Amino acid sequence: NADQAMYAAKAAGRSKLHFFTAGMQTLSQKRSRLINALREAIRQHQFQLYYQPVIDLESMTVVKAEALIRWNHPDEGLMFPHQFIQAAEQGGIIQELGDWIFREALQQVKQWRKQLNPQIQICINASPSHFEDSAQSPAHDRWIAIARESGLNNAELSIEITESLLMESSADTQQKLVQLRDANIQIGLDDFGTSFSSLAHLRRMDIDYLKIDRTFVRNLHGDSDDLVLCNAIIVMAHTLGIKVIAEGIETAEQHTLMQQANCDYGQGFFYASAMTARQFEQWHQKFSEQPLLLPN
Numbered sequence: 001n002a003d004q005a006m007y008a009a010k011a012a013g014r015s016k017l018h019f020f021t022a023g024m025q026t027l028s029q030k031r032s033r034l035i036n037a038l039r040e041a042i043r044q045h046q047f048q049l050y051y052q053p054v055i056d057l058e059s060m061t062v063v064k065a066e067a068l069i070r071w072n073h074p075d076e077g078l079m080f081p082h083q084f085i086q087a088a089e090q091g092g093i094i095q096e097l098g099d100w101i102f103r104e105a106l107q108q109v110k111q112w113r114k115q116l117n118p119q120i121q122i123c124i125n126a127s128p129s130h131f132e133d134s135a136q137s138p139a140h141d142r143w144i145a146i147a148r149e150s151g152l153n154n155a156e157l158s159i160e161i162t163e164s165l166l167m168e169s170s171a172d173t174q175q176k177l178v179q180l181r182d183a184n185i186q187i188g189l190d191d192f193g194t195s196f197s198s199l200a201h202l203r204r205m206d207i208d209y210l211k212i213d214r215t216f217v218r219n220l221h222g223d224s225d226d227l228v229l230c231n232a233i234i235v236m237a238h239t240l241g242i243k244v245i246a247e248g249i250e251t252a253e254q255h256t257l258m259q260q261a262n263c264d265y266g267q268g269f270f271y272a273s274a275m276t277a278r279q280f281e282q283w284h285q286k287f288s289e290q291p292l293l294l295p296n
């Protein structure tokens with residue numbers, strides 16, 4: 001009867017609700033376990049920077065290395081940023097982690113400039129939370145101090161920010177970026193083209209380079225719409241005095257098309273994936289000795 005039906009429905013609803021809550025708890029428990037593990041990981045030196053080269057497409061030389069963080073987890077093995085960066089942001093660990101990355105990368109670029117490649121620049125990825133207005137000790141202040149202490153010269157280091165940061169950026173954020181540039185730190189715009197109002201913000205903010213997002217590079221071939229788009233981005237950026245990196249170059253064809261399109265730099269598995277510092281040095285040696293073999 002109707003009562004029984006209602007009772008059954010209520011019971012089902014309750015158990016669903018119960019099930020849902022239990023699921024949520026497990027998720028937030030997992031999250032807080034992860035956050036604690038991250039805190040411990042800093043103390044235990046479980047983080048490691050990997051480096052992926054950026055190639056000048058005209059001279060075919062290595063001009064930059066992007067630092068990409070990895071976590072050598074004692075049980076899980078090598079962990080990638082998408083598995084922990086968000087938790088680090090939510091747990092407030094991203095500040096400490098960001099400072100560690102900054103120091104580590106700075107030390108590495110100084111060594112490489114002496115011993116490997118006098119021109120090389122290191123690129124670091126920043127999180128939007130590094131630029132939050134509410135921060136008591138703003139990241140950019142600490143980074144500028146660290147850079148000053150280590151006697152940073154010109155163009156040794158750049159910080160990559162995302163379009164969304166620039167889009168939501170207050171006058172305050174823009175001021176921070178200006179201060180970083182005044183301290184000889186370049187600013188790059190990552191994943192360009194994935195957010196909406198890119199163009200207006202490019203004009204408003206001084207940046208040194210932008211990275212065409214790899215979703216545009218992925219489908220590049222001779223007559224694709226994406227090639228037209230990439231060409232337009234490159235011409236526009238150059239008009240504004242901004243350099244361009246094509247990210248996610250995986251094939252010789254993509255490489256050649258970006259070279260023909262006058263794109264300044266290329267990055268992607270076609271040249272090399274992210275490597276440990278030692279592997280990067282060995283790869284760099286080989287790459288400098290023998291030019292890239294291109295089919296045609």
Ligand code: C2E
Nearest residue numbers: 067068069080081101125126127248249250267268269274
């Ligand atoms: P991103 O800055 O856009 O970095 C490029 C990502 O694409 C890297 O993944 C890189 O390994 C990958 N990649 C490079 N070439 C290719 C290619 O040819 N094909 C494909 N399919 N992928 C390619 P990764 O290292 O997993 O980093 C992912 C994202 O995590 C980065 O995107 C960046 O936003 C963030 N991230 C990485 N390291 C850090 C860090 O130290 N701090 C912060 N805040 N974020 C970081």
Ligand code: MG
Nearest residue numbers: 066125160190
């Ligand atoms: Mg990046």
Ligand code: MG
Nearest residue numbers: 190191211247
């Ligand atoms: Mg990117």
Ligand code: MG
Nearest residue numbers: 190191213214
């Ligand atoms: Mg990306």
